[in-house]
Amino acid sequence: MAIEIKAPPYRVFNIAPAIKPGAMENSKTFLANDKIQAGLGFPGQEVEDWHDRAIGKMGELLGKYRSLKVYMDACVHCGACSDKCHYFLGTGDPKNMPVARQDLMRSVYRRYFTLPGKIFPKLVGARDLTRDVLNEWYNYFHQCSECRRCSVFCPYGIDTAEITMAAREILDAAGYGQKYSNEIIGKVHVIGNNLGLPKAALIDTLEGLEEDVKEDTGLDIRFPLDVKGAEVLLITPSADFFAEPHIDSLIGYGKVFHSAGISWTLSSMASEAGNFGIFIGNYEQMRKVALRIRQAALELGVKRIVVGECGHAWRVAYSFWNTLIGVGDGANDPYAIELQKQLDHRYKQPMHICELTWDLAERKIITFDKEANDKHIITFHDSCNVARGSGMGDMYGGQFEIPRNIVKAVANHFHEMPDGTTHEQTFCCGGGGGLLTDDLLDIRVKGSLPRMEALQHVVDAHGVNFMACICAICKSQFTKVLPYYGFDRRLIGGVHQLVSNAIKLGDK
Amino acid sequence: MTMTIMFAVLFYFAAGLFAVGLIYRITSYARIPAPLKIPTTPAPRTRFGVVMLMAREVFLFQSLFKASLWTWLFSAMFHAGLALVLLRHIRYFVNPVWAWVEFIQPFGIYAGFLMVAGLLGLWARRVLVDRVRYISTPSDHLMLALLIGIGVSGLIMKFITHTDIVAIKSFFMGLMSFSINPLPTDAMIYTHLSLIALLLIIFPFSKLLHAPGLFFSPSRNQVENSRDIRHISPWAAKLESGK
Numbered sequence: 184m185a186i187e188i189k190a191p192p193y194r195v196f197n198i199a200p201a202i203k204p205g206a207m208e209n210s211k212t213f214l215a216n217d218k219i220q221a222g223l224g225f226p227g228q229e230v231e232d233w234h235d236r237a238i239g240k241m242g243e244l245l246g247k248y249r250s251l252k253v254y255m256d257a258c259v260h261c262g263a264c265s266d267k268c269h270y271f272l273g274t275g276d277p278k279n280m281p282v283a284r285q286d287l288m289r290s291v292y293r294r295y296f297t298l299p300g301k302i303f304p305k306l307v308g309a310r311d312l313t314r315d316v317l318n319e320w321y322n323y324f325h326q327c328s329e330c331r332r333c334s335v336f337c338p339y340g341i342d343t344a345e346i347t348m349a350a351r352e353i354l355d356a357a358g359y360g361q362k363y364s365n366e367i368i369g370k371v372h373v374i375g376n377n378l379g380l381p382k383a384a385l386i387d388t389l390e391g392l393e394e395d396v397k398e399d400t401g402l403d404i405r406f407p408l409d410v411k412g413a414e415v416l417l418i419t420p421s422a423d424f425f426a427e428p429h430i431d432s433l434i435g436y437g438k439v440f441h442s443a444g445i446s447w448t449l450s451s452m453a454s455e456a457g458n459f460g461i462f463i464g465n466y467e468q469m470r471k472v473a474l475r476i477r478q479a480a481l482e483l484g485v486k487r488i489v490v491g492e493c494g495h496a497w498r499v500a501y502s503f504w505n506t507l508i509g510v511g512d513g514a515n516d517p518y519a520i521e522l523q524k525q526l527d528h529r530y531k532q533p534m535h536i537c538e539l540t541w542d543l544a545e546r547k548i549i550t551f552d553k554e555a556n557d558k559h560i561i562t563f564h565d566s567c568n569v570a571r572g573s574g575m576g577d578m579y580g581g582q583f584e585i586p587r588n589i590v591k592a593v594a595n596h597f598h599e600m601p602d603g604t605t606h607e608q609t610f611c612c613g614g615g616g617g618l619l620t621d622d623l624l625d626i627r628v629k630g631s632l633p634r635m636e637a638l639q640h641v642v643d644a645h646g647v648n649f650m651a652c653i654c655a656i657c658k659s660q661f662t663k664v665l666p667y668y669g670f671d672r673r674l675i676g677g678v679h680q681l682v683s684n685a686i687k688l689g690d691k
Numbered sequence: 692m693t694m695t696i697m698f699a700v701l702f703y704f705a706a707g708l709f710a711v712g713l714i715y716r717i718t719s720y721a722r723i724p725a726p727l728k729i730p731t732t733p734a735p736r737t738r739f740g741v742v743m744l745m746a747r748e749v750f751l752f753q754s755l756f757k758a759s760l761w762t763w764l765f766s767a768m769f770h771a772g773l774a775l776v777l778l779r780h781i782r783y784f785v786n787p788v789w790a791w792v793e794f795i796q797p798f799g800i801y802a803g804f805l806m807v808a809g810l811l812g813l814w815a816r817r818v819l820v821d822r823v824r825y826i827s828t829p830s831d832h833l834m835l836a837l838l839i840g841i842g843v844s845g846l847i848m849k850f851i852t853h854t855d856i857v858a859i860k861s862f863f864m865g866l867m868s869f870s871i872n873p874l875p876t877d878a879m880i881y882t883h884l885s886l887i888a889l890l891l892i893i894f895p896f897s898k899l900l901h902a903p904g905l906f907f908s909p910s911r912n913q914v915e916n917s918r919d920i921r922h923i924s925p926w927a928a929k930l931e932s933g934k
Contacts, residue, residue: 202821247926249723250909256716257904260831261766262816262823263758277825286826299830299896307897308828331910334731336758338748338766339901340910342731466726470930502728502917506927514921516931531918571731574915580733607733608757 188625190667191273193636199266203275207629212325213622215360222369223468226358233357234312238295240356241288241349245296250345255292257339258285264333264343269610270326273629278323281333281343287320288350321359324350326626328616329462330567335607347616348464355463363620364459371472376421376455382408385451388424396434402688404441406433406449411483413448415440417536418456418476418500419491420655428676429658432492435679438686439540442549447489453479456496457655461503462617470507473499477508477522486527489534492677494654495615498572500533537653538575540682541585544592551685556594559649559681562641563587563599564634564661565609566654580606586653586678593685598645604637612652614660627660628667635668642670651678695862695874698884702866705888712895713903720907724924734915741914748911765812769838772806775799776845783860784867800849807842810835834897837886844883854880 194200217227230236245252264281266272271279278284286308293300293309300309310316329344354360370379380388389406396404407413417440423433440447453476460469480488488510490500505511509519510526510533526532543549563586575581583606591597604610613630641647652658652675661675735741747753752770755763779799782788814835817827848854855875865872874880893899906912 199822202825204825246723247726247924249720249725249907250729252723253720253904253907253909257898257901257908259898259901260817260823260826260828261755261762261813262820262826263755263762265822265826267758277822280822280826282826297896299893305829306833307830331731334910336754338752338755338758339905340731340748340754340908342729342910345729345910466927467930470927505917505921506727506923509921511918511921513919516921516923516928519921533918572729574732574734577736579736582732607731 188628188667190628190635190664191632193632193639194272197636200272200275202277204277206276207270207274207279207326207626208276208319208322210326210623210626211322212618212620213362215362215365219362219365219369220355220358220360222372223355223360223365225355225360225365228358230358233317237312237317237353237357240353241292242296244349244352245292248345248349250342251349253339254285254341254346255289255296258282258289258341261338263336263338264341267333267336268327268343269330269332269613269633270328270626270630273613273632274626278319279326281337284323284327284343285341285346287316287323288346291316317354317357317359320350321354324354325361325618325623326630328567328611328613328618328630330611330615331571332567332608332611335571344616348461350464351462351617352464355465361463361617363622364462364617368459368463368468368472371455371459371475375452375475377457377459378421378424380421380424380454382451385424385449385454389449392430392434396437400688402441404434404437404688406437407447408449409451409483410446410448413446413483413485415445415447415487415489416453416480416483416485417447417449417489417491418453418496418533419449419536420456420493420496421454422655422659423491424454426655426659427662428673428680429492429655431680431683432677433679435677435681435683435686436491436536438683438688439536439543439549439679442686442688443543448483448485450479450483452482456490456493456500458496458499459617461495461499469499469503473504473507476504477510480510481522481525484525486525487530487534488526488532489536489539491536492653492655492679494566494568494656495572497535497653498568501535501573501575504533535575535585537585537589537678540679541576541589544589550687551593551682552687553593553595553685555685556681557596559594560596560598560645560647561590561594561649561651561681562597562638562647563590563605564612564650564652564657565605566652566657567609567611567615569653570607570609586651589678590651590681593681598641598647600637600641604633610634610637612654612657612660613664615654615656619656619659624663628664631660631664631668635664635670638670639668648674649681650675651681652676653678692873694876694881695871698862698874698881699866699871701888702884705891709891709894716895716900717903720903724926725909725913726924726927728913728915728917728922729909730913730915731910732915734913736915738914741912745906745912748905762813762816765809765816768805768809769813770809772802772804772809775802776806776842783856783863786860786864803842803846803849807839807846810839810842814839830897834899837890841883841886841890844879844886848879848883852877852879
């Protein structure tokens with residue numbers, strides 16, 4: 184297994200590579216052990232009736248998710264998606280084409296759930312679910328970052344992310360859990376965040392941060408924890424508490440709240456915006472993780488819930504929180520009503536930190552010294568879950584405009600990467616969807632190829648030296664893979680890192 | 692007369708299976724809940740916006756246009772051709788023939804060529820592009836063969852062998868009022884009709900379900916209003932009572 188991990192060469196022409204069957208068939212992420220599985224209520228690795236459990240789960244999901252049922256039936260193998268996945272472009276492995284990834288499951292669906300597949304399996308490409316098939320699922324459904332780029336191009340909107348999520352849920356039900364994601368979800372249930380930082384460590388970190396910022400600015404900028412009656416509860420990815428460059432954005436949020444005079448707090452119980460429940464496609468896990476936030480909001484009595492820079496967390500917050508836990512408008516069931524009464528509905532609930540910052544900037548409540556960012560020549564990387572799974576503001580495509588507006592308001596030099604690699608056609612960083620683990624480094628490096636090509640383009644054309652984004656996974660992934668492509672790892676950073684550099688604090 | 696009766700039975704069977712199968716599929720799609728808001732964003736913020744989006748997908752193949760110009764072109768040729776050809780065939784089922792059906796007759800003829808050309812283009816892609824070849828199953832090829840067979844047999848009757856279309860019309864008008872009128876003895880019409888019956892029969896069991904499927908695709912048919920209106924499915928609502 185000790186293969187040397189190398190970045191693939193840039194493509195000479197911007198076209199799909201020739202297929203290389205089997206190129207990534209040995210990419211296998213570590214399996215969750217029985218203890219990790221048990222923590223989530225999943226069976227362990229050696230379940231005897233794995234076959235029946237898997238097929239049973241598949242049948243259950245086909246009855247619970249219209250997306251899965253329709254997407255299994257509707258594909259015509261037209262090939263529209265075949266050259267859209269960054270993992271295919273980076274590896275050439277045909278099973279990384281979205282349609283072929285779907286077909287890993289569709290072939291089994293046809294065999295067990297459709298008439299032609301039962302009568303003429305060969306004719307329609309149907310096959311039995313064997314251990315080999317399940318292993319193949321495990322390997323290739325962990326080479327999908329659930330970024331949804333394929334769904335933009337599919338004439339029926341088939342979203343491979345939905346199929347990957349279903350596949351992972353079936354794998355979990357058959358005892359084939361992924362160590363990385365499932366271990367993290369377990370930590371959130373027990374401790375409250377993905378990194379397993381207990382409350383004491385959190386207090387320590389935040390106090391240290393206040394001292395650092397005081398040294399830097401001479402001001403008492405607070406990073407409060409568990410403050411009852413605060414206006415805003417900030418839910419941010421736990422990487423923001425200590426990882427580089429994430430922490431610079433956390434400092435940015437603190438300065439925005441300080442400068443605008445908004446009282447805010449973090450929560451030790453809900454010290455995590457990330458929700459890996461989405462990655463494994465499990466509604467109950469996703470809901471259980473999100474419920475910590477509802478509970479924290481109720482206990483702290485906050486009026487607003489704001490989410491920090493995290494891509495999939497914002498998708499869960501924007502698109503799912505109202506469904507899962509009633510954070511949003513229009514919930515009229517008894518369980519969400521208490522929260523509805525407490526929240527201030529003059530503001531969007533939940534709100535993205537970029538929406539908050541941009542609103543304050545537009546109203547001139549916070550102002551910037553753009554020259555402070557003059558050393559940065561900036562481009563913006565749209566994170567997939569923000570771009571294709573959520574929105575911002577009240578306008579169509581606000582998730583593209585608002586972060587860019589902020590960048591342009593706090594800095595002088597901004598350049599877009601080429602068309603077809605940004606906005607709703609953005610390329611994933613290569614590390615999303617539960618793939619941000621060292622045992623998948625090979626696919627992560629290869630999967631970032633299309634983004635690196637686009638970045639290289641603006642580096643060559645404009646001397647770009649800073650790629651801003653609003654996602655903790657993107658930040659960690661790029662920090663790791665940029666050097667493989669010959670870039671400085673500090674080229675990646677957060678939008679609020681730039682805000683932090685430029686925001687005027689002095690005369691408040 | 693034996694052939695006439697066989698075809699009459701075949702068409703009742705095929706049409707019945709087509710209708711029942713499709714209704715069954717559509718009701719099952721409609722019944723299965725979509726528990727989460729998953730429109731591919733940015734998505735329309737209003738129901739009207741979604742209707743417009745869906746219209747662009749149905750009539751213009753907007754997403755496919757973004758994906759691949761060649762596939763879009765061949766696919767548009769085939770579907771537009773097929774649509775015109777189908778409309779042209781209304782004349783076999785109504786009497787007197789409606790004026791607009793009369794009007795499109797000349798266009799419908801050439802649409803037959805367009806349709807077959809589009810199908811050949813799609814087939815060429817399936818064979819020549821390594822990615823598409825890799826994902827193709829035998830049924831994908833047979834489906835194209837079937838559709839081309841229908842188109843070509845129709846064109847042959849129009850331009851080469853000719854057939855007694857008055858008798859064919861009387862056969863189908865008869866079927867619709869449950870009486871059996873003789874079908875002309877003609878190998879080409881037997882071929883044409885058999886292939887059409889086969890298409891009707893496999894429709895509800897095959898990838899042809901992409902047609903109704905599109906309307907039920909949550910990534911396309913949902914309004915992006917998740918923060919404003921709570922969206923919850925019956926099975927998910929049951930979880931609420933636990934907490």
